[in-house]
Amino acid sequence: MSDWIDIAPLNDVPRRGARVVKTRAGCVAVFRTADDSVFALDNTCPHKKGPLAEGIVHGAAVTCPLHNWVISLETGRVKAPDEGQVTTYPARVENGRILLDGAFLRARSAA
Amino acid sequence: MRQKLIVIGAGMASGRMIEHLVETNPDAYDITLFNAEPRGNYNRIMLSPVLSGEKTYEEIVTHDDAWYAAHGVTCRLGERVDHIDRAAKTVTAANGDVLPYDKLVFGTGSNPFIIPLPGHDLQGVIAYRDLEDTQRMMSMTSGNKVVVIGGGLLGLEAAAGMAARGADVTVVHIMGHLMERQLDEAAGYLLRKALVDKGITVRCSANSKEILGENGHVRALLLDDGTELPCDLLVMAVGIRPNTKLAADSGLAVGRGIHVDDQMVTSDKDILAVGECVEHNGAIFGLVAPLYDQAKVAAATLLNEAAAFEQKELSTKLKVTGCDLFSAGDFAEGEGREDIVFRDPGRGVYRRLVVEENRIVGAVMYGDTADSNWFFGLIRDKTDIAEMRETVIFGPAYQGGAPLDPLAAVAALPPEAEICGCNGICKGKIVEAIEGGATDLGAVRAVTKASNSCGTCTGLVEQVLAVTLGDDFVLPTAQPICGCTDLTHEDVRRMIKSQALKSMAAVWQECAWKTVDGCHVCRPALNYYLLADWPIEYKDDPQSRFINERKHANIQKDGTFSVVPRMWGGITNARELRAIADAADKYNVPTVKVTGGQRIDLLGVRGEDLPAMWADLNAAGMVSGHAYSKGLRTVKTCVGTDHCRFGTQDSTGLGIKLEKALWGSWTPHKVKMGVSGCPRNCAEATCKDVGIVCVDSGYQIGVGGAAGMDLKEIQPLAQVATEEEVMALTIAFVQLYRENAKYLDRPYKFIAKVGLDWIKERIVDDLSERAALVERFGVSQSVYQIDPWAEHAQTKAETYQPLANLTLEAAE
Ligand code: SRM
Ligand SMILES: Cc1cc2nc3c(=O)[nH]c(=O)nc-3n(C[C@H](O)[C@H](O)[C@H](O)COP(=O)(O)OP(=O)(O)OC[C@H]3O[C@@H](n4cnc5c(N)ncnc54)[C@H](O)[C@@H]3O)c2cc1C
Ligand code: SF4
Ligand code: FES
Numbered sequence: 001m002s003d004w005i006d007i008a009p010l011n012d013v014p015r016r017g018a019r020v021v022k023t024r025a026g027c028v029a030v031f032r033t034a035d036d037s038v039f040a041l042d043n044t045c046p047h048k049k050g051p052l053a054e055g056i057v058h059g060a061a062v063t064c065p066l067h068n069w070v071i072s073l074e075t076g077r078v079k080a081p082d083e084g085q086v087t088t089y090p091a092r093v094e095n096g097r098i099l100l101d102g103a104f105l106r107a108r109s110a111a
Numbered sequence: 112m113r114q115k116l117i118v119i120g121a122g123m124a125s126g127r128m129i130e131h132l133v134e135t136n137p138d139a140y141d142i143t144l145f146n147a148e149p150r151g152n153y154n155r156i157m158l159s160p161v162l163s164g165e166k167t168y169e170e171i172v173t174h175d176d177a178w179y180a181a182h183g184v185t186c187r188l189g190e191r192v193d194h195i196d197r198a199a200k201t202v203t204a205a206n207g208d209v210l211p212y213d214k215l216v217f218g219t220g221s222n223p224f225i226i227p228l229p230g231h232d233l234q235g236v237i238a239y240r241d242l243e244d245t246q247r248m249m250s251m252t253s254g255n256k257v258v259v260i261g262g263g264l265l266g267l268e269a270a271a272g273m274a275a276r277g278a279d280v281t282v283v284h285i286m287g288h289l290m291e292r293q294l295d296e297a298a299g300y301l302l303r304k305a306l307v308d309k310g311i312t313v314r315c316s317a318n319s320k321e322i323l324g325e326n327g328h329v330r331a332l333l334l335d336d337g338t339e340l341p342c343d344l345l346v347m348a349v350g351i352r353p354n355t356k357l358a359a360d361s362g363l364a365v366g367r368g369i370h371v372d373d374q375m376v377t378s379d380k381d382i383l384a385v386g387e388c389v390e391h392n393g394a395i396f397g398l399v400a401p402l403y404d405q406a407k408v409a410a411a412t413l414l415n416e417a418a419a420f421e422q423k424e425l426s427t428k429l430k431v432t433g434c435d436l437f438s439a440g441d442f443a444e445g446e447g448r449e450d451i452v453f454r455d456p457g458r459g460v461y462r463r464l465v466v467e468e469n470r471i472v473g474a475v476m477y478g479d480t481a482d483s484n485w486f487f488g489l490i491r492d493k494t495d496i497a498e499m500r501e502t503v504i505f506g507p508a509y510q511g512g513a514p515l516d517p518l519a520a521v522a523a524l525p526p527e528a529e530i531c532g533c534n535g536i537c538k539g540k541i542v543e544a545i546e547g548g549a550t551d552l553g554a555v556r557a558v559t560k561a562s563n564s565c566g567t568c569t570g571l572v573e574q575v576l577a578v579t580l581g582d583d584f585v586l587p588t589a590q591p592i593c594g595c596t597d598l599t600h601e602d603v604r605r606m607i608k609s610q611a612l613k614s615m616a617a618v619w620q621e622c623a624w625k626t627v628d629g630c631h632v633c634r635p636a637l638n639y640y641l642l643a644d645w646p647i648e649y650k651d652d653p654q655s656r657f658i659n660e661r662k663h664a665n666i667q668k669d670g671t672f673s674v675v676p677r678m679w680g681g682i683t684n685a686r687e688l689r690a691i692a693d694a695a696d697k698y699n700v701p702t703v704k705v706t707g708g709q710r711i712d713l714l715g716v717r718g719e720d721l722p723a724m725w726a727d728l729n730a731a732g733m734v735s736g737h738a739y740s741k742g743l744r745t746v747k748t749c750v751g752t753d754h755c756r757f758g759t760q761d762s763t764g765l766g767i768k769l770e771k772a773l774w775g776s777w778t779p780h781k782v783k784m785g786v787s788g789c790p791r792n793c794a795e796a797t798c799k800d801v802g803i804v805c806v807d808s809g810y811q812i813g814v815g816g817a818a819g820m821d822l823k824e825i826q827p828l829a830q831v832a833t834e835e836e837v838m839a840l841t842i843a844f845v846q847l848y849r850e851n852a853k854y855l856d857r858p859y860k861f862i863a864k865v866g867l868d869w870i871k872e873r874i875v876d877d878l879s880e881r882a883a884l885v886e887r888f889g890v891s892q893s894v895y896q897i898d899p900w901a902e903h904a905q906t907k908a909e910t911y912q913p914l915a916n917l918t919l920e921a922a923e
Contacts, residue, residue, distance in 0.1 A: 007915045015287075016628065016654040019914035030914055034628045035295060035442065051670040054658040056631040060448070063631035065658040065666055070631075074447055098914075105917065 004092070004099040010036065013098070018053040018062070021100065025108050028089060029053035030098060031073050033060055038098055039073035040091040046084030114213040116140035116413065117202055119192045119357070124386030124402040125218025126152035126173055131410030133182045139414055142184045143210060145202075148241055149189035151179060156399060158245045159430045162272030168242060195361035197379055214413060217358055217369055217377070217384035221351040221397075226260070230322030235329035236345045239269045244346075251344055253277030258332045258342040260319055262289040264429060266348035267306065271431040274311050281312040281340050283332065288315055288616065293427045293438040295627070297454070297461050298477040300616035304459075305434045316650075353388045353395055368395045373419040375409040385409045391420060398425055426487050428480070437483040440490045441465070442473030453504045454623045457568070461620060462504055463627070469497045482506035521574040530575060531561035531568045538575055545579045552576065570597060593632035595624050600636065600853040607640050613648045615641065615655070629655075636854035639741065639777060643849045646891040659739035662911070663899045664721055672721060673714040674700075675738035676728050677774065680748040680766035680786075681709030690731030698724050708745035708783070710736055722908035725900035734774075734898035741855075742777045743784075743845075746770040747795060751788035751805070760805035762788035765834055769841060775896035776888070779852040779861070782845060797825050800858045801841050806830075810837050814844055814870070815859040823859045826867055829875045843874040843884040850887075 013019050013032040020027040020043050027043035029052045037060065043053050050066035060073045070079040071086055078084035087108070090101040116132075118125050121144050129142060144151075150172075157171040179186050187204065194203035201209050223238030225231050237244050248269060251257050255278045259270045262284030274280045282289075288299030289306075303313050318335035322345060331341045353368035364370040364378035368390030375383045385405045387396055396402060404420055411418035426439035442465045453462045460478035464471050464486070470493050474486045485507045489496065496503050526539030536559050544558040555572055556562055562569045577584045591597050598606070603622055612618050618637055619629065629637065634655035641649040653661045664672035676691065691711055695703050701715040716724060725735070737744060748766030752758035766786040773782075785796030786803045796802030798818040802825040804811045809832040813825025829840060844858075847870060852861035862870065874881045903911075 005917070012910075012914060014654055014910075019910070022913045022916040022918050024918050027913070048668070049670070051666075054662070054666060054670075056634060056657065057654065058630045058634065059450070059627050061630075066668065068631065 003102045004094075005102040005105070007098045007100055010038070010093050010096050010098055013038075016057040018055070018057060020051075020053045023105055023108065027051075027053070028100070028105070029062075030091065030100070031057055031062060033057060033073070036093065038091045038093050040089040040100055041071070041073065041076055042087045044086070045069060045071070046078060046086060047082070052086070113138065113141045115211060116142045116214045116216065117192075117210060117212040118142060118144045118216045118218060119202070120218035120220055120386070120388075121146035121148070121150075121152045121174075121186075121188065122218050122220045122386055123152070123155055123173075123399055124220075124406050125216060127403050127406035128216065128218070128385055128409045129174075129182075129184065131407055132413060133184075135410065136414055137182065140214070142182075143187065144179070144184050145187045145190055145192050145204065147189075147191040150242070151175065151186060151188055153242070155241075156430070158239075158242065159268035159272055161242075162245050162248055162269065163275040163432070164249075164272075165432070192357065195357065197361055197382070200381065213381065215382045216409065216413075217382065217388055218386045219354040219357065219388045221353045221387040223347070224350040224352050225347055226319065226349055228319055228322050230324050230329070231347075233322055233324040233329045234327055235343065236322060236347065239265050239346055239348045240351075247344065248273050248346065249276065251276060251278040253279075255279065255344070256340075256342045257281070257344045257346065258283060258340050259346045259348060260284075260332070261346075261348035261350075262286070262313070262315065263292065263348065263350075264290065264427065266346070267302075267434075268430055269346050269348055270311050271306065271309060271434075274309050275432075279312075280310075281314065281342075282306070283317045283319060283334070283340070284313070284315045285318055286315065289313065290429070290436075290438075293475075294436070294477075295442060295463060295475055296616045297452075297463070297620050297627075298436065298438070298475050300614060300620055301459055301461055301477045302429075302434055302436060304617075306431075309433070351387065351397060353390065355388060358384070358388070366390050366393075371420075373408075373421075374412040375405055375420060376412060383409050383412060392422065394422055398427065400425060424487070424491050426483070428483070435480045436477050437480040437487075438473075438475045439483070439487050440471070440473035442475055448472070450627050451500075451504045452625060452627060454620055456621045456623055464504060466496070466500075469495050469500070471496060471503070482508075518574055518578060521571065522578045530571050531559075536561040541572060541575045542579050545576060550576070550580060550583070569602070592636060593630055595626040595629050595633050596622055598622050603637070604640055604644075604851075604853075607644055613641065613645045615652065631657075635660075639779065639854050642777060642895075643779075643891070646894050651895075660741070662718065662721065663735055663737075663739065663903060664716070664718075665739045667714065669715075671715045671717055673712050673738070674716050674721070674724060674728075675706065675710060675712045675736040676733035677736040677770070678710040679770050680746055680763050682748075682763065682767065683710075687731055687733055690728060690733065694724050694727050697727070706738070708738070709747050710738075710745065712738070719912055722904040722911050726904040729898070729901050729904065735900045737774065740777065741780050742775070742782065743770070743773045744781050745783055746773075747783070747785040747799070749786075749788050749793040751786075755788055757791060758788035758805070759807050760788060760810065762786040762794065762803075762805050765803065765805075765810075765837065766794070768834065768838065772838060772842060772892075773845060775898075776845065776849070776892060777895060778845065778849055779854050780857045782848075782858065784841070798823065799825065801825075801844060803837060803841075808832065810834075812837060812840055815862045815867075817857055817859050819857075821859070826862070828867070828871065839881060839885055840874060842888050843881045844870065846884040846888040846891075847873060849891075850884075 016034050018029050018031040020029050028040050029043040031039045043051055045064040047069050050064040052062055054065040055062040061070050063070050069082045076086035076088040089104045092099050152174040154171040154173050160166040191205050192202050193205050201211050203209050223240045251273045257273050257278050257280045259266045259282045262282050270280045270282045288296050289302050320335045321333040323331045329345045331339045333339050355365045355369050358369045359365040369384040369388050371384050371389045371391055377384050386402050408418040408420040424440050429436045448465055448467045451464045462476045465473035471489045524538050528538045530538050541561055544555055549555045549558045562572045606622055638652050638655035642651050658666050698720045700713045704712045706712045746766040746769050748763045751762035782800045784801045785794040785799040787794040787796040788805050798816040802813045802816050811830050812828045814828045816825035817823040848858050
């Protein structure tokens with residue numbers, strides 16, 4: 001069962017940008033792409049914990065600000081030749097508001 | 112006995128429904144048709160060609176009096192239905208007549224949305240919905256000024272129609288690009304360009320504030336930024352709302368629209384609804400294709416036949432002559448989606464397909480929409496495109512054959528095929544030149560001028576070389592900026608200047624970018640080039656900047672930041688030091704360090720604390736030191752004549768003047784300066800990008816020093832007598848560097864490419880060029896010399912905080 005939590009208006013996140021949501025188990029980065037798709041990922045780069053929300057967003061990917069690893073927003077996978085995986089969370093936009101799946105976030109806090 | 116059917120609204124949906132009814136069973140119903148407009152059914156979507164003069168109203172009438180008479184439809188045109196009594200099954204017309212029905216159909220369409228701006232009820236403020244609106248707009252000709260609010264389908268058709276009649280039209284659109292719901296940025300850019308070519312002024316990201324009037328009539332539109340746009344007519348085309356009032360008043364289930372089921376039946380089994388007034392499965396409608404499907408289903412339902420309405424993919428075309436534009440499906444990026452992008456800048460063509468699991472789910476095309484139906488078919492039928500993936504973007508003509516080999520395609524071109532559009536050079540001429548001994552790109556350029564202007568055909572010319580010379584030709588290995596393009600930094604800079612490209616989308620299109628919106632390598636470079644070349648027109652894009660420049664602080668390895676206030680020329684005082692100390696205490700700064708640049712670094716600050724800390728430092732008179740920027744960093748000075756027994760000139764004062772003149776400017780790489788009071792050089796001026804050494808007779812200026820990964824000593828530029836000359840030469844040098852260097856080249860690399868003599872010719876010898884450079888720098892500084900700390904602390908502080916805090920949520 002999913003229960004969607006209303007986070008904020010979509011426009012609070014800039015296009016090709018990100019903001020973080022604080023949770024009990026650390027920060028989740030919420031990304032908005034050029035065409036208004038929204039993605040949520042752990043805000044931690046698998047390389048050396050770079051804060052992904054501070055990266056440059058292009059297409060459906062983000063470049064980590066510390067050493068330029070490129071991470072897919074859709075799958076959380078790190079683009080070759082680098083390797084790694086970032087946890088992703090269900091996110092969607094409804095009536096101009098960003099919603100995250102509370103069940104997933106709680107599962108994460110419990111883990 | 113025939114049943115009585117009453118239809119409310121003679122619109123496109125209900126009109127189609129009546130056609131189906133009378134065709135299938137002309138004897139089933141006695142039909143009475145009410146319409147609030149004083150006319151029967153016409154093709155509303157063709158109002159735009161009527162407006163532009165391409166059609167007359169008579170040509171777009173769907174049902175005339177003769178048609179209604181022939182099919183026995185009783186018309187009450189110009190009469191609205193005011194009331195419905197569902198229990199008694201009667202409707203009440205505006206004149207009080209009460210008519211009984213067996214079945215009732217709503218086809219009331221929608222109402223244009225009017226933004227309730229102050230002044231929206233002035234005369235001369237209209238929407239775009241019916242013939243009256245159209246006629247009002249048709250009266251606008253040369254000499255009239257019109258403002259259209261709304262850069263969507265309707266607004267643009269209104270604008271183009273009035274422009275075609277000679278009116279001076281401005282479109283005001285709140286979003287960053289036109290038709291943002293149907294188009295992506297790149298197609299929006301091409302559309303804007305085409306409209307501008309038609310003489311229409313387009314203002315995007317513009318917020319309307321108030322409609323100004325005079326004697327009860329509209330006079331101008333006032334924007335948020337204070338701009339007044341004078342107008343004789345103001346057209347609002349910002350959206351529609353389903354017309355549901357009558358339905359709601361009669362107690363039918365209504366959400367955004369009138370609720371209907373798959374059979375188009377409302378919450379009352381004897382009442383149906385079709386068209387823009389309905390809501391079906393949460394969706395409302397604004398294009399005729401689904402309405403026609405609804406009309407068919409409603410007719411069947413009325414005749415007790417089985418039918419069900421199904422929502423399908425929709426496509427949009429803009430009806431503006433000369434703007435070929437098509438969009439269909441869903442082209443948002445999403446889970447597992449990939450883009451295929453094709454751009455042909457020469458023809459102004461853009462195509463983008465969104466592919467998900469080998470199926471096309473969305474398509475946007477501009478410039479050449481001939482294949483749009485084919486693509487729409489692939490979307491609708493969910494065709495598997497795995498087999499044709501490589502070539503699908505080129506359209507149906509390229510399917511079934513071998514994959515395209517660009518060289519073979521060039522080889523197949525006839526001699527008269529044009530290669531270089533700018534200079535009108537055909538393939539034959541280039542081949543002739545090659546056979547005459549021009550065996551590389553430079554030589555072909557020199558002989559024929561091909562690819563010598565905008566440069567976009569460079570690749571083609573090289574291919575002609577390759578085809579003609581065979582194995583003798585080796586493709587030069589110019590380094591493209593990144594994987595998004597084949598062009599080099601130099602090519603792109605040239606394009607931005609020569610083609611007057613003033614937006615990121617313009618560069619992506621005209622330089623044939625291969626990705627939708629670039630990457631972390633090209634975007635910062637493009638952002639820099641655009642703001643350096645078009646400081647007034649281009650708006651800086653923070654999202655294309657590396658985090659340090661976006662947040663005006665250096666990111667540290669643990670995600671915290673450092674804060675470095677400016678200390679002009681290395682001079683500080685007790686008040687500033689106290690404010691720094693207070694800030695260090697207040698925000699628990701773990702490390703305070705004196706930098707190599709004569710100022711103080713507060714390291715380990717939390718991102719959330721930045722705006723407050725900046726505000727505190729601002730209060731003590733300090734501004735950002737730009738220790739993070741590709742811009743002016745520090746101007747190191749020594750104590751000079753004020754205290755030093757060897758000082759020859761006021762090196763500290765000059766350093767401060769330089770820093771005050773140059774701070775805030777963005778440059779291709781960082782720029783550091785130093786001013787030493789004598790050749791002992793205590794300010795280390797000789798290893799700075801610009802270094803000044805004071806001597807008895809004046810000032811020795813050198814450029815191109817560095818002490819980073821390469822150790823470079825400055826090269827002498829000039830020796831001058833006055834501070835004014837130092838200022839002018841330094842500024843001219845920095846501006847020359849700003850306008851011409853490759854992004855991330857320090858000045859010494861730039862000088863190595865163009866030669867010190869080239870620089871001296873321009874800024875030392877040519878006084879008018881020097882003055883022009885200084886002036887252009889001034890224009891840029893008028894925009895960019897602002898303290899970003901103050902700006903962010905005042906207007907953006909919110910964005911430094913988390914979007915939401917869920918740590919306080921009760922645990923499950
Ligand atoms: C703080 C400071 C070291 C210090 O504690 O003294 C420093 C710190 C950094 N330097 Fe530096 N440089 C500092 C003076 C210098 C100097 C000395 C000088 O300016 O006189 C140099 C050599 C001179 C020169 O630039 O030619 C210097 C040459 C570099 C370079 C190499 C540049 C090059 O062209 O090769 C980099 C890398 C880069 O910029 O790409 C760099 C980059 C960096 C970065 C920004 C690394 C990074 O990307 O995170 C460091 C940021 C630390 C921070 O968060 O604040 N830093 N750096 C100095 C700040 C000066 C200031 O007040 O703004
Ligand atoms: C300028 C313009 C261009 C367009 N271009 C396109 C296009 O290119 N492609 C496309 O697919 N769509 C286009 N559209 C949209 C399309 O025209 C509409 O989707 C379509 O007309 C809606 O049909 P409808 O029958 O629901 O409503 P309408 O055609 O609006 O008909 C509703 C009618 O009901 C009448 N009415 C309302 N209330 C009452 C009442 N109480 N009593 C009696 N009568 C009442 C109204 O007066 C109106 O005449 C365009 C629209 C406009 C305005
Ligand atoms: S020298 Fe290297 S480690 Fe030290 S501050 Fe500069 S970049 Fe960082
Ligand atoms: S921490 Fe992200 S790339 Fe190194």
